[in-house]
Amino acid sequence: MKQNVSITGAAHTDRIHDSAIKHVTGTADYTDDVVLPQGALHAYLGVSDVAHATLNSIDLSEVLAAPGVIGVLTAKDVPGVNDISPTGLHDEPVFPTDAIQFHGQPLFAVVAETREAARRAAELAKVDYEVLPHALDPIAAQNADYPHVTAPLKLERGDIDQAFEDAPNRIKGRMNVGGQDHMYLEGHIAFAIPGEDDDIVVQCSTQHPSEAQHMVAHAMGIPSNAVTVNVRRMGGGFGGKESQMNLFCVVAAMAAKKWNSAVKIRPDRDQDMTATGKRHDFVIDYDVAFDDAGRIQAVDSTFAARCGFSADLSGPVTDRALFHADNAYFYPNVRLNSRPMKTNTVSNTAFRGFGGPQGVIAAERMIEEIAYATGQDPLDVRKANFYGGEGRVLTPYHQEVEDSILDRLVGELEETAAYRKRREEIIAYNATSPVLKKGIALTPVKFGISFTATWYNQAGALVHVYNDGSIHLNHGGTEMGQGLNTKVAQVVAEAFQVDFERIKITKTTTEKVPNTSATAASSGTDLNGMAALNAVEQIKARLVNFAVEKWGVTEGEVTFLPNQVQIGAETLSFDAFIKEAYMARVQLSAAGFYKTPKIHWDRTKGQGRPFYYYSYGAACSEVTIDTLTGEYCVERTDILHDVGRSLNPVLDKGQVEGAFIQGMGWLTTEELWWDDAGRLRTHAPSTYKIPLASDRPREFNVKLADWSENRELTIKRSKAVGEPPFMLGISVFEALSMAVASVADYRVCPRLDAPATPERVLMAVTRLRAEG
Numbered sequence: 076m077k078q079n080v081s082i083t084g085a086a087h088t089d090r091i092h093d094s095a096i097k098h099v100t101g102t103a104d105y106t107d108d109v110v111l112p113q114g115a116l117h118a119y120l121g122v123s124d125v126a127h128a129t130l131n132s133i134d135l136s137e138v139l140a141a142p143g144v145i146g147v148l149t150a151k152d153v154p155g156v157n158d159i160s161p162t163g164l165h166d167e168p169v170f171p172t173d174a175i176q177f178h179g180q181p182l183f184a185v186v187a188e189t190r191e192a193a194r195r196a197a198e199l200a201k202v203d204y205e206v207l208p209h210a211l212d213p214i215a216a217q218n219a220d221y222p223h224v225t226a227p228l229k230l231e232r233g234d235i236d237q238a239f240e241d242a243p244n245r246i247k248g249r250m251n252v253g254g255q256d257h258m259y260l261e262g263h264i265a266f267a268i269p270g271e272d273d274d275i276v277v278q279c280s281t282q283h284p285s286e287a288q289h290m291v292a293h294a295m296g297i298p299s300n301a302v303t304v305n306v307r308r309m310g311g312g313f314g315g316k317e318s319q320m321n322l323f324c325v326v327a328a329m330a331a332k333k334w335n336s337a338v339k340i341r342p343d344r345d346q347d348m349t350a351t352g353k354r355h356d357f358v359i360d361y362d363v364a365f366d367d368a369g370r371i372q373a374v375d376s377t378f379a380a381r382c383g384f385s386a387d388l389s390g391p392v393t394d395r396a397l398f399h400a401d402n403a404y405f406y407p408n409v410r411l412n413s414r415p416m417k418t419n420t421v422s423n424t425a426f427r428g429f430g431g432p433q434g435v436i437a438a439e440r441m442i443e444e445i446a447y448a449t450g451q452d453p454l455d456v457r458k459a460n461f462y463g464g465e466g467r468v469l470t471p472y473h474q475e476v477e478d479s480i481l482d483r484l485v486g487e488l489e490e491t492a493a494y495r496k497r498r499e500e501i502i503a504y505n506a507t508s509p510v511l512k513k514g515i516a517l518t519p520v521k522f523g524i525s526f527t528a529t530w531y532n533q534a535g536a537l538v539h540v541y542n543d544g545s546i547h548l549n550h551g552g553t554e555m556g557q558g559l560n561t562k563v564a565q566v567v568a569e570a571f572q573v574d575f576e577r578i579k580i581t582k583t584t585t586e587k588v589p590n591t592s593a594t595a596a597s598s599g600t601d602l603n604g605m606a607a608l609n610a611v612e613q614i615k616a617r618l619v620n621f622a623v624e625k626w627g628v629t630e631g632e633v634t635f636l637p638n639q640v641q642i643g644a645e646t647l648s649f650d651a652f653i654k655e656a657y658m659a660r661v662q663l664s665a666a667g668f669y670k671t672p673k674i675h676w677d678r679t680k681g682q683g684r685p686f687y688y689y690s691y692g693a694a695c696s697e698v699t700i701d702t703l704t705g706e707y708c709v710e711r712t713d714i715l716h717d718v719g720r721s722l723n724p725v726l727d728k729g730q731v732e733g734a735f736i737q738g739m740g741w742l743t744t745e746e747l748w749w750d751d752a753g754r755l756r757t758h759a760p761s762t763y764k765i766p767l768a769s770d771r772p773r774e775f776n777v778k779l780a781d782w783s784e785n786r787e788l789t790i791k792r793s794k795a796v797g798e799p800p801f802m803l804g805i806s807v808f809e810a811l812s813m814a815v816a817s818v819a820d821y822r823v824c825p826r827l828d829a830p831a832t833p834e835r836v837l838m839a840v841t842r843l844r845a846e847g
Contacts, residue, residue: 081637082568082569082572082573082574082575082637082638083568083574083575083576084564084565084568084574084575084576085565085568085569085575086562086565086566086568086569086722086723086791087720087721087722087723087724087791088565088723088724089723089724089725089726090561090565090575090723090725090726091561091725092556092558092561092726093558093560093561093564093580094308094554094560098556103308104307104308105261105264105280105307105308105309105310106261106264106265106266106278106279106280106307107261107264107341109266109278111266111337111339112268112336112337114336114337115266115336115337115338115339116145116186116187116188116330116334116336116337116338116339117186117187117188117189117190117192117193117338117339117340117341118148118184118185118186118187118193118326118327118330118338118339118340119184119185119187119190119193119194119196119197119340119342120181120182120183120184120185120197120326120340120342120346120350121138121181121182121183121184121185121197121198121200122179122180122181122182122197122346122349122350123175123177123178123179123180123182123202123204124178124202125175125178125204125206125752125753126175126177126178126209126211126419126420126752126753126754127174127175127176127177127206127207127208127209127419127753128174128175128204128205128206128207129173129174129175129204129205129207130171130172130173130174130175130182130202130203130204131203131204131205132202132203133149133182133183133200133201133202133203134200134201134202134203135147135149135183135200137199137200137201138183138185138196138197138199138200141185141187141192141195141196141199142192143187143188143189143192143193143196144185144186144187144188144192144193144196145186145187145188145334146186146333146334147183147184147185147186148170148183148184148186148326148329148330148333149170149182149183150168150169150170150171150172152329152333153169153170153294153329154294154295154296154329154332155292155293155294155295155296155297156293156294156296157169157170157172157294158293158294159290159293159294159321159322159325160385160386160387161286161290161317161318161321161387161388162225162386162387162388162390164225164385164386166224166385166386167384167385167386167387167422169181169294169322169325169326169329170182170183170184175204176384176385176419177383177384177419177420177421177753178349178419178420178752178753178754178755179346179349179350179421179754179755180350180384180421181322181350182200182202183197183200184197184326184329184330184340185197186330186333186334186338190339190341194343209419209753210418210419211381211418211419211420211749211753212356212358212381212418213356213357213358213379213380213381213414213416213418214358214379215418216381216416216417216418217379217414217416221416221417221418222417223414223415223416223417224382224383224385224386224387224389224390224415224416224417224422225382225386225389225390225415226390227393227412227413227414227415228393228394228397228411228412228413228678228681229410229411229412229413229681230397230398230409230410230411230471230472230681231409231410231411231471231681232406232408232409232469232471232473233373233406233407233408233409234408235373235375235408235409235410237408238364238372238373238407238408239362239364239373239375241372242364242365242366242372242373243366243367244364244365244366244367244445244448244449245362245363245364245365246362246363246365246441246444246445246448247360247361247362247363248360248361248440248444248826249358249359249360249361250358250359250361250436250437250440250826250828250829251356251357251358251359251828251829252356252357252358252359252433252436252437252828252829253356253741253745253746253747253828253829253830254353254354254355254356254381254423254747255353255354255426255740255741255745255747256348256353256354256745256747256757256763257311257312257313257314257315257316257353257354257426258311258745258760258763258765259309259310259311259312259313259315259316260310260311261280261309261310261311262280262341262342262343262344262347263280263316263319263320263323263341263342263347263351264279264280264323264339264340264341265277265278265279265280265281265320265323265324265326265327265339265340266278266279266327266337266338266339266340267324267327267328267330267331267332267337267338268331268337269331269332269335269336269337272301273295273297273298273301274301274302274303275291275295275297275301275302275303275328275331275332276302276303276304276305277291277302277303277304277305277324277327277328278304278305278306279304279305279306279320279323279324279327280306280309280310280312280316280320281304281306281309281316281317281320281324281553282309282312282314282316282317282320282553282555282593282594282595283316283317283318283320283553283591283592283593283594283595284304284305284306284551284553284583284584284585284591285304285551285585285589285590285591285592286317286318286321286593287304287320287321287324288302288303288304288585290321290324290325291304291324291325291328294325294328294329295325295328295329295332299585302328302585303584303585303586304324304584304585305582305583305584305585306553306554306582306583306584307554307582307583308553308554308555308556309553309554309555309556310555310556311555311556312553312555312594313426313427313555313737314354314424314425314426314427314429314595315351315352315353315424315425315426316555317388317424317425317593317595318387318388318424318425319351319352319424322350323340323342326340327339327340344758344759344760345758345759348755348757348758348759348763349421349755349758350421351421351424352383352387352421352422352423352424353421353423353424353426353747354423354426354432354741355380355381355382355389355392355393355396355423355426355430355433356380356381356423356747357378357379357380357381357396357433358379359376359377359378359379359433359437359440360376360377360379361374361375361376361437361440361441362374362375362376363375363441363444363445365445365448365449367449368449368459369445369446369449369451369455369456369459369460370459370460371404371405371406371407371441371445371460372407372408373406373407373408373409374400374401374406374408374409374410374411374441375409375410375411376400376410376411376412376437377411377412377413377414378393378396378397378400378411378412378413378414378433378434378437379413379414379416380392380393380396380413380414380415380416380423380433381416381418381420381423382415382416382417382418382422382423383417383418383420383421383422383423384417384418384419384420384421384422385422386415386422387422387423387424388424388425388429389415389422389423389424390415391429391430391527391528392415392423392424392425392429392430393413393414393415393430394413394430394527394678395429395430395431395434395527396413396430396431396433396434397411397412397413397434397471397472398430398431398434398470398471398472398523398527398685398686399430399431399432399434399435399438399522399523400434400435400437400438400471401434401438401470401471401521402434402435402438402439402519402520402521402802403438403457403460403461403462403479403481403519403520403521403691404438404442404457404460404461404462405460405461405462405463405467405468405469406471407467409471411471419753420749420753420755421755425593425595427734427737427797427798427801428522428738428798428801428802429595429596429798431522431523431798431802432738432741432801432802432805435520435522435802435805436742436802436805436808436829439518439805439808439809440826442456442457442460443809443812443824444824446824447816447821447822447823447824448824450821452498453516453809453813454485454489454494454516454517457485457517457518457519458482458485461479461481461482461485461519462476462479462481462521463476463479463481463482472681472682472683472685473681473682473683474523474683474684474685474686476521476689477786478688478689478786478787479521479689479691480691480717480780480783481519481521481691481693484519484691484692484693484715484717484780484783485517485519485693487715487780488517488693488694488695488713488714488715489517489695491713491715491778492517492695492713492776494515494517494695497515497697498515501513501514501515501697501813502817505814505817509702510701510702510703511699511700511701511702512699512700512702512814512815512817512818513697513698513699513700513710513814513817514697514698514700514809514810514811514812514813514814514815514816514817515695515696515697515698515810515813516695516696516806516807516808516809516810516812516813517693517694517695517806518693518694518802518803518805518806518809519691519692519693520690520691520692520693520799520800520802520803520805521689521690521691522597522689522690522691522692522798522799522802523685523686523688523689524596524597524598524601524686524687524688524689524690524794524795524799525596525598525671525674525685525686525687526592526595526596526598527676527685529674529675529676529685531592531593531596532592532598532602532670532671532674532687533590533592533602533668533669533670533671534550534551534552534591534592534602534603534605534606534668534669534670535550535551535588535589535590535591535606535666535667535668536548536549536550536551536563536588536603536606536607536609536610536666536667536668537549537550537587537588537610537664537665537666537667538567538607538610538611538614538664538665538667539663539664540571540614540653540663540664541653541663542653542654542657542663543650543653543654544573544577544648544649544650544653544654545577545579546567546571546573546577546578546579547578547579547581548560548563548564548567548578548579548580548581548607549580549581549582549583549584549587549588550563550583550588550603550606550607551583551588551591551592551602551603551606552583552591552594552599552600552602552603553583553594553599554583555594557599557726557730557797558723558726558729558730559594559599559600559603560580561580561723561726562600562604562722562723562726563580563600563603563604563607564578564580565722565723566604566607566608566611566722566790566791567607567608567611570608570611570612570615571611571615571635571649572635572636572637572638572639572649573637573638573649574638588666596798597690597795597796597797597798597799598671598795599797600722600790600793600795601671601687601789601790601793601795602669602671604722604790604791604793605667605669605789605790606667606668606669607667608667608669608790609665609667609668609669610665610666610667611665611667612667613665613667614662614663614664614665615635617656617661617662617663618633618640618652618656618661619633621655621656621659621661622640622642622652625655625659626642626643626645628642628643639652640652671687672687672788673687673787674686674687687787687789688785688786688787688789688794690717690718690719690794690795690796690799691716691717691780691799692714692715692716692717692731692799692800692802692803693714693715693716693803694712694713694714694715694735694803694804694805694806695712695713695714695806696709696711696712696713696772696806696807696809696810697709697710697711697712697810698710698807698810698811698814699814700811700814700815700836700840702818702837702840704833704837705832705833705834705835705836705837705838705840706833706836707743707811707814707833707836708770708773709739709770709771709772709773709807709810710772710773710774711772711773711774711775711776712735712772712774712775712776712806712807713776713778714731714735714776714777714778714800714803715778715779715780716731716777716778716779716780716796716799716800716803717779717780717783717794717799718731718779718780718783718793718794718795718796719783719784719785719789719792719793719794720783720784720785720791720792720793721779721781721793722790722791722793724779724781727779727796728777728779730796730797730800731777731779731796731800731803732775732777734796734797734798734799734800734801734803734804735777735800735801735803735804736766736770736771736804737766737801737804738800738801738802738803738804738805739766739770739804739807740765740766740770740804741801741804741829741830742804742805742807742808742829742830742831743766743770743807743808743811743830743831743832744764744765744766744770744830744832745763745764745765745830746763746764746830746832747763808827808829808831811827811831811836812824812825812827812831815827815836815839815840815843816843818840818843818844819843819844819846819847823843823846825839825843826839827839
């Protein structure tokens with residue numbers, strides 16, 4: 076029977092975020108809003124004031140004597156293993172014992188009756204140390220012969236040496252790409268409540284509850300089953316709460332068990348920014364060979380990253396930079412190397428895109444170099460190098476690009492944004508405008524979807540149908556504002572053919588779904604949506620079997636209709652049918668599971684299929700710069716983005732808009748700066764500039780490619796949307812480059828470093844005019 080879906084909140088329809096009203100009215104509960112038990116204590120970190128030193132001793136006598144102080148925690152108080160390394164390299168202690176490795180490194184924690192008392196007391200410690208030389212960036216680290224924090228990766232295909240020898244044109248260059256602070260609205264926070272025996276419950280703001288669980292157990296010397304981690308929602312994450320929450324969870328748990336009291340730890344924004352990792356900044360050396368038409372013949376690039384004092388997630392981040400160093404372009408011959416460098420800075424970590432943006436921007440720089448060298452429109456060079464055609468589908472990691480839609484997508488945006496006409500008008504405008512200069516760029520993105528650590532591509536879910544017909548949904552993903560819970564609930568609602576409002580979405584907890592993967596890599600909906608659907612299908616199969624037996628019909632005669640179930644000629648309300656099933660002792664609960672098929676990866680060989688599929692997008696941005704000051708504004712941006720068959724178009728458009736603005740901020744205003752002593756000086760909103768509402772494009776047009784459908788069997792043929800549109804912000808960076816190049820009549824590539832702050836734009840204009 077053909078169904079006319081009339082339920083509220085079905086998949087593929089707009090649906091308000093399930094917590095949207097709570098967000099704007101201030102009634103959404105975050106970790107800091109949870110009422111603490113009577114007598115709860117507060118912890119605060121004491122940190123180093125040097126970048127690199129031998130740690131001799133810490134005198135905490137004045138700390139312990141301070142008003143309100145209950146006690147302190149140091150390395151000797153760690154009951155289990157003094158390590159919170161997410162990759163098991165044992166290179167990241169909870170608190171150090173013999174060496175200080177970056178300015179702002181946590182050395183101890185104060186536990187006091189109030190947060191203010193703990194914060195003030197933490198400043199009273201006397202640390203005895205011998206200062207050592209330090210290296211703050213990847214080049215300085217290389218010059219100082221610092222090691223890699225983890226094994227580098229090499230991707231290679233073709234005969235690159237011969238290709239360079241035969242090529243008619245060759246360009247070498249270096250690009251500095253800055254890092255980025257996550258600047259989530261809700262900072263790091265955790266509180267722990269001790270239980271009987273080894274038990275402890277941790278409430279925190281983390282993207283990876285299972286890792287927080289395992290790290291607490293590891294440091295406490297107890298089994299994971301004694302630790303429960305709960306997350307209702309986060310006020311933003313962006314990757315910064317994938318592994319960096321480990322420290323705060325462990326400190327809260329240690330203190331809670333030691334003093335048998337609930338303990339909360341919440342750093343202020345300055346300490347949050349100095350003590351936790353950021354997006355990796357890179358120094359990228361590239362060597363590209365191409366023919367006279369601008370087609371790439373060979374690429375040899377090295378990606379050196381500022382990783383910090385320990386590995387954290389730098390290995391997979393720098394790997395992924397190489398995976399995306401081709402972006403949308405086929406390299407016939409290629410050699411890519413990563414250099415994950417140890418530095419005396421905080422350990423950098425996951426950030427939206429996970430190294431991919433740094434790889435993509437390198438590809439776009441090479442396209443830009445070729446365009447200026449050959450006197451072509453950069454868009455023509457891009458299109459000439461797209462994947463597609465015979466022998467032009469193999470990536471540097473030996474996965475075939477089978478699903479490219481860029482020719483159609485870019486072609487459509489080129490027309491709807493009137494790119495060609497506007498570029499001509501801009502060139503004419505620049506010829507007669509001595510001070511203000513304009514630029515325009517249309518850039519694509521091809522982004523692989525899946526965790527490159529294959530074992531993370533799994534998810535679980537738990538669905539209960541209660542005997543009144545209400546439904547309880549729990550899954551392993553975490554909600555950080557992106558609408559994951561809403562989308563998964565839509566999948567469940569449509570599968571049962573019931574209204575969205577019937578479903579109760581509950582907090583993520585390690586008690587219900589074990590061994591979860593981080594909500595990261597744009598995979599939250601892909602994985603958890605499929606796991607939830609699997610659970611629903613198990614329950615529905617039992618219900619169908621029950622109906623067949625009770626009513627004597629065939630399976631084909633049992634149909635789930637909107638809020639009803641038709642059984643042969645009889646139709647029951649969903650509630651009545653569920654009550655009948657309950658009375659017949661039908662199991663109305665199921666644990667669902669999903670693992671991504673087809674993917675595999677051999678890091679030693681640098682070959683495999685690390686991605687299940689690719690997402691695509693394109694953006695066209697126009698800017699105006701003031702050549703006297705370097706200031707600029709974004710006049711207009713048009714985006715066409717591929718999300719497959721969107722589960723929730725309005726939420727997906729919001730993700731595209733937010734990702735673009737965040738990507739634009741990374742490449743324009745968000746500058747991290749360390750002084751010579753190794754102190755991060757951009758450590759608060761007063762010194763670190765994220766985009767404001769006034770920085771958004773004056774005209775902002777965002778459209779989803781509604782004709783696209785995922786070729787792979789994903790959740791209802793949708794595609795991931797969290798990370799891929801982040802790289803669309805590169806269109807602003809490239810448009811700024813064109814505006815700068817206009818002062819030298821577009822003869823040379825300006826070679827802007829990122830972020831292209833007004834100062835850098837002004838310096839580039841001055842340099843090109845001097846070279847004139």
